[in-house]
Amino acid sequence: MNKSISMYADVVFHNGSVITVDNSDNICQAAAVKGNIIAAVGDNEFVEKWIGPETEVIDLKGRTLLPGFIDAHMHLGMRGQNAAVIIDCNSDDVPTIGGIMEKIREAAEKTPKGTWIKATGYEQSKLKEGRHPTRDELDEVAPNHPVQLTRCCLHMGVYNTLALEAGEISPEKFAPGEVIVDENGRMTGLLKETACTYMWDIVKYTREEYMASFKACNDLLLEHGVTSVCDASFFGEQTIGLYQDAINEGIINVRMYPLVYHAYGKAKTIWWINQLLDTGLKAGIGDEFFRLGHVKILLDGSSSGPSAATREPYSHDPDLEGILIYTQEEADEIVMKAHNCGWNVTCHAVGDKAVEVMVNAIEKAVTANPRLHRHRIDHCGLQDIELIRRIKELNISVVSNPGFFHENAEAYTKYYGDRVNYMFPLKSYLEHGITVALGSDSPVIEVDPMIGLYSALFREDKRSGVVAGECQKIGLMDAIRMYTINGAYVSCEEDIKGSLEAGKLADMVVLSENILEIPPENLKSVKTDITMIDGKILYRR
Ligand SMILES: [Zn+2]
Numbered sequence: 001m002n003k004s005i006s007m008y009a010d011v012v013f014h015n016g017s018v019i020t021v022d023n024s025d026n027i028c029q030a031a032a033v034k035g036n037i038i039a040a041v042g043d044n045e046f047v048e049k050w051i052g053p054e055t056e057v058i059d060l061k062g063r064t065l066l067p068g069f070i071d072a073h074m075h076l077g078m079r080g081q082n083a084a085v086i087i088d089c090n091s092d093d094v095p096t097i098g099g100i101m102e103k104i105r106e107a108a109e110k111t112p113k114g115t116w117i118k119a120t121g122y123e124q125s126k127l128k129e130g131r132h133p134t135r136d137e138l139d140e141v142a143p144n145h146p147v148q149l150t151r152c153c154l155h156m157g158v159y160n161t162l163a164l165e166a167g168e169i170s171p172e173k174f175a176p177g178e179v180i181v182d183e184n185g186r187m188t189g190l191l192k193e194t195a196c197t198y199m200w201d202i203v204k205y206t207r208e209e210y211m212a213s214f215k216a217c218n219d220l221l222l223e224h225g226v227t228s229v230c231d232a233s234f235f236g237e238q239t240i241g242l243y244q245d246a247i248n249e250g251i252i253n254v255r256m257y258p259l260v261y262h263a264y265g266k267a268k269t270i271w272w273i274n275q276l277l278d279t280g281l282k283a284g285i286g287d288e289f290f291r292l293g294h295v296k297i298l299l300d301g302s303s304s305g306p307s308a309a310t311r312e313p314y315s316h317d318p319d320l321e322g323i324l325i326y327t328q329e330e331a332d333e334i335v336m337k338a339h340n341c342g343w344n345v346t347c348h349a350v351g352d353k354a355v356e357v358m359v360n361a362i363e364k365a366v367t368a369n370p371r372l373h374r375h376r377i378d379h380c381g382l383q384d385i386e387l388i389r390r391i392k393e394l395n396i397s398v399v400s401n402p403g404f405f406h407e408n409a410e411a412y413t414k415y416y417g418d419r420v421n422y423m424f425p426l427k428s429y430l431e432h433g434i435t436v437a438l439g440s441d442s443p444v445i446e447v448d449p450m451i452g453l454y455s456a457l458f459r460e461d462k463r464s465g466v467v468a469g470e471c472q473k474i475g476l477m478d479a480i481r482m483y484t485i486n487g488a489y490v491s492c493e494e495d496i497k498g499s500l501e502a503g504k505l506a507d508m509v510v511l512s513e514n515i516l517e518i519p520p521e522n523l524k525s526v527k528t529d530i531t532m533i534d535g536k537i538l539y540r541r
Contacts, residue, residue, distance in 0.1 A: 008052025009034045010535065011506075014044050016060025017514045021067055021484045021499040025477060027516070031065060033506040036535035041500050058530070064515045066480065067500050068227025068507035068533065069449040070487025072399045073378050073439025076221075076256065077234040077243075078154065078263075080213030082120055082443045083220065085205065090121035090152065096128045097137060100149070105141035113144040116203050120150040120157075120443070123304070125411060133158050135189025148203050150196070153302040153444055157196045158189045167202045169195065177321055193301055193323045197265035200235065210239065214246045217447075221254050222539035224448045225509030225528035228255040230293060230399070230439065230491055232348070232378060236262035236272050247290055253538050255289050255507070257491040259346065261296035266325055269297060273334060283343040288496060288505060289534075294346040294376065295338040297331065300324050300354035302444075303381050303423075304408045306415045308351030310382060315417035322351050331361040339365035344374045344492070346399070350381035352419075359390050366394060376490050378439070382419055388428050397435040397490050400424045400482075402455040403445045409461035409468040420468040426456055426482070427472045437486040438479070453479045454523040476520060506535040 009032035020026045020041055030047035032040040040047050051057055082088060087107055089100045100122060107117050124132045138147045138160035146166050150157035159169070164187060171179040171187065173195075180190040191199060205213075221229065231243070246252040260276055262268040273295050285292050301307025301323040306314060309324035326334075331347075335358075338345045345362070349355045355377060362375050376397040383391075391398065402424050405412070412420050422428065429436040438452050445451065456479035460467050488498025497505045510530035515523065531539035 006052060006054065009039050009050035009055050011056045011058065011532075011537070012047060012051050013058045013060050013065050013510070014047060016063055016065045016510075017516060018065045018500060019480060019516070020501065021481055022501050031500055031508070033532070033535050036506055038500060038502055038504050038506050040502055058510070060510060062514050063529065064511040064513065065500070066225075066509050066511065067484040067498055068509050068531065069225050069483050070228040070437070070498060071221070071226050071439050071442070071447065071449070072230045072437035072487040072490050073232045073401065074229050074442040074447060075233055076217045076229055076231045076252070077210065077213055077239060079220070079443040079447065080215070080217030081118075081205070081209070083216035084212040085118070085209045087117070087119035088121050089119050089149065091123045091126035094122070095126065097133045100133060101137055101141045104138065104147060104149070108142040108145050111145060115145060117142055117145045117147045118203060119148070120154070121152050122149065123152045132156075132188075132190050135160050135164065135187065138189065148199065151305070153305055155196060155302040155305055155307060156190065156192045157199065159191060159199060160189060163199070163202075164189065167199050169199075174198070175323070177323065192305075192307060193325060194265050197263060201264040201268070207242070210242050211246060211251055214243070215251050218252050218254060220447055222531045223528060225511070225531050226254060226447060226449060227507035227509070227531065227533045228257065228487065228491075228497065230487070231256055231258040232296065232439070232441070233259060233261045233263045236264060236268060237275070244290055253533055255497075255533070257291050257293040257493075259293045259296040261298070266298070270334060273338065277337060277341045277343065284492060288493070291491070291493070293491060294344040294374075295334070296346050296348065296378070297326060297334060298348045299326055299331065299357055300349060300351050303350045303379070303404060304411055308381060309353040310351040310416075311353045311356070312419075314415050316414045322353065324353055324357070326357065328357050328360060331357050332364055335361040336365045336368065339373065339375070340369055344376070346376040346378050348379055349377050350379045352382040352384065352387065355380055355383050355387055359387060359394065359396070362394055362396060363390070374490065374492050379441075381423055382416065383422050383425070385422070385428070388422075388425070388432055388434070392432045392434050397437065398429060399437050399439050399490055400426060400429070401439055401441050402426060402459065403440050403452040404455075405459040405468055406451050406455045406462045407445055409459060410464045410466040412468045413466060421471055423469055425469070425472045426474045426478075430474060430478060435486055435489055436482055437490045438482045449483050450523050450526050452483060454520070456482070457520050457523070476515070506532060508532045512541070
């Protein structure tokens with residue numbers, strides 16, 4: 001019996017604008033895929049030799065073929081929950097508190113008494129009333145159900161009386177400013193940071209709800225050409241196994257790099273990181289579909305809340321305190337331990353006070369124990385030139401979120417004044433040779449990489465058109481690099497993915513246009529036509 005493996009490709013893309021994102025930024029016309037690997041990339045003539053009788057040939061007709069997008073910071077489980085099992089109250093679609101309450105009343109009518117009602121997505125500054133909803137308003141529409149209504153950033157949320165009781169919440173239990181009270185000392189229902197993340201542990205989800213969430217987010221990612229994600233947090237040790245089940249069952253197809261972090265707050269995070277490090281497990285464990293990522297700590301609040309820990313007062317309200325969750329000593333201790341165990345570390349740091357804490361902690365760790373590392377800072381919202389220099393010197397990478405400008409450029413200008421010129425400063429990172437990858441931080445903003453690319457170029461508020469930090473705009477090729485190969489770099493996987501080169505994993509995306517030729521203003525309307533992961537076409541528009 002004569003049997004052999006075909007010498008031809010399974011799929012050939014040709015007649016396109018193939019942005020390889022290789023070291024020389026080569027643009028070519030065609031690519032061939034065999035199995036799960038890229039077999040050839042080059043001009044039409046070179047690649048067409050790979051076409052055999054069984055090869056699927058896809059005529060790109062001039063469209064762009066790119067490495068699959070790598071979202072270097074998003075929350076797959078949380079985005080999925082919003083899509084599948086949580087009431088969506090985003091302020092574009094539900095612009096009034098009355099509208100939110102109507103949705104919750106409807107849910108209460110359909111939900112058995114005593115069962116949690118979960119809603120999310122409001123942004124108080126975009127609500128007509130210009131304030132957070134209250135516990136009393138929630139009590140009025142859902143007196144018999146515990147209710148969680150989180151703000152779009154998930155760093156804050158409003159809870160009704162039954163929910164506060166379920167969590168045994170009191171102002172004394174948390175740091176000042178985290179449990180909000182009125183002038184009579186009565187809780188308004190608004191919980192911030194640690195008090196809010198603590199409540200994540202009280203609100204329960206079933207396995208079916210988790211799996212439905214993962215599927216919903218996976219579908220969304222495929223629809224937008226995202227082939228790998230760094231999952232920046234979910235519910236720690238109890239969901240990490242669920243992610244693996246979902247991958248094995250084909251519910252999640254995108255490659256995952258989950259950070260070692262716990263969404264239930266600081267105490268749980270420290271516990272979980274220590275548990276893991278104490279096993280003696282080495283960093284990098286996993287495979288190309290699921291690899292355990294950096295150790296992550298959450299250092300401060302959010303940029304739009306605003307609750308980020310800033311060195312100077314907020315520009316719009318000098319009395320507003322940012323929230324720094326770890327002391328320098330606490331951050332030093334955990335960073336040092338992870339570094340000494342051979343793990344890479346990252347953090348959520350938005351305000352410059354928080355960024356400085358992380359830079360200090362990494363500096364101490366690498367000074368005490370110099371070794372090659374891939375430590376990074378996620379968000380790295382505010383900084384000055386001095387911090388940028390230190391980030392470069394310490395060889396720290398950054399995961400930035402220019403897409404935030406799309407939602408918040410106007411608010412940032414109000415909150416941070418001239419500091420927006422060093423906010424998510426992509427141009428400065430390029431000038432200093434700092435490796436920067438991009439993430440949507442979805443569900444904070446939408447997963448669509450086109451919004452991230454557009455915002456890296458324009459830094460513009462989608463509603464008012466206000467531009468924040470004109471001087472930090474960058475060009476499209478640099479932005480594409482940040483959303484592909486640099487995303488691979490910050491998860492230590494640049495050898496296997498992130499560019500279209502022979503021998504790499506066949507993760508790629510066909511866009512609806514040639515994005516190097518359309519006016520950049522039109523980037524946001526570009527769609528994903530085909531998404532391929534591991535050589536398989538998983539989405540066609
Ligand atoms: Zn995040």
